[in-house]
Amino acid sequence: MVKTSPSLFFGVESLVRRKIFLLTVSVVVGLAILAVLILASLIFGAEETTLGDVFASLYRIWIFGGPLQNYRFMLPSYIDWSLDAILYYSRIPRTFTAILIGAGLAVSGTIMQALVRNPLVDPYISGVSSGAAFGAVLILLTSIFTGFFETVSLPLAAFLGGLGAFGITFIIYRSAGETPTSFVLGGVIVGIAFSSLTTFFVVTSTKEIHGALFWLFGSIAYVTWDVVWVLLPVVVVIVLVSLFFAREFNVLLLGDEQAAQLGLRVKWFKRIMLMVAALLASFCVAYTGIIGFVGLVVPHMIRLALGSDHRLLLPLSTIFGANLLLVADIVARVVMRPAELPIGIITSFIGVPFFAYLLIRRGKRYAV
Secondary structure, three states: OOOOOHHHHHHHHHHHHHHHHHHHHHHHHHHHHHHHHHHHHHHOOOOOOOHHHHHHHHHHHHHHOOOOHHHHHHOOOOOOHHHHHHHHHHHHHHHHHHHHHHHHHHHHHHHHHHHHOOOOOOOOOOOHHHHHHHHHHHHHHHOOOOOHHHHHHHHHHHHHHHHHHHHHHHHHHHHOOOOHHHHHHHHHHHHHHHHHHHHHHHHHOOOOOHHHHHHHOOOOOOOOHHHHHHHHHHHHHHHHHHHHOHHHHHHHOOOHHHHHHOOOOHHHHHHHHHHHHHHHHHHHHHHHOOOOOHHHHHHHHHHHHHOOOHHHHHHHHHHHHHHHHHHHHHHHHHOOOOOOOOHHHHHHHHHHHHHHHHHHHOHHHOOO
């Protein structure tokens, strides 16, 4: 009978307690920041208001079940009923969308980085965003479907485009020897190819292209409650699924051979998670356009602070991905007020120098 060392047992127990403590503190801090950013998102915009007015308006929306413009003849003249409509139809769904998209892109990037064991990967760099954008633009500009069928076919086309792009990138990665840089270079090649196809359709289309161009840079300016209700179950379910497989992602960090020896069906697991990550990123792109580098910056910052344990990395990427995109959305609204920048430009300003730093600082020797 093998005796277990008491010091080893207490050492493991201490490590577990430390992990739980770090996760608890980080979640509390992240949620506190998120609460502040939600309030800021409701306050700032083309027409800035005060925190007191926002709370009063939210209370009226809660009581009446919606904005008060239909009841304005019953209200005192000093009540700003227009703020209710702005919050209900624009800022609240926009805030929820930013939270869902930020969480979805961050988790998608975390999954991709675990699958290829490369921290320089995210949905944008891997070509998924460009492929999903191509699929969505194809539906939007060719008018193959209209009405309800366009609503259904848009995320489906984006998913197929994103999955196809990531599949091509993965084939290039495997064919190039599975080196740390081959996936990045393959993603860049595939992204350029799909971006060129998308530009061709936009330029040659006879339809109005201004909205498509704005959409290609990433924007949540025109989202509605319908987008929130579509994104909510997809993002929540996939995030929960990824959390359920956190231990398997940790095993993958040991390498494919050792993961297989520990009982993980590596090829099957990678294929399933590949489709999960592509589905999540493609849904985000389908409704908000290309928003890059969220899935690169957030997981890496958490990894630098707390390590590569996916039991910490995945839940915190969810929270801080939402925080990052909310910050970017607020900046996009106020930096050129009353005009508005596409949110994808803001995330690129953050992500491009960060990606350059990773490439220069870590380069070939970095491993997740």
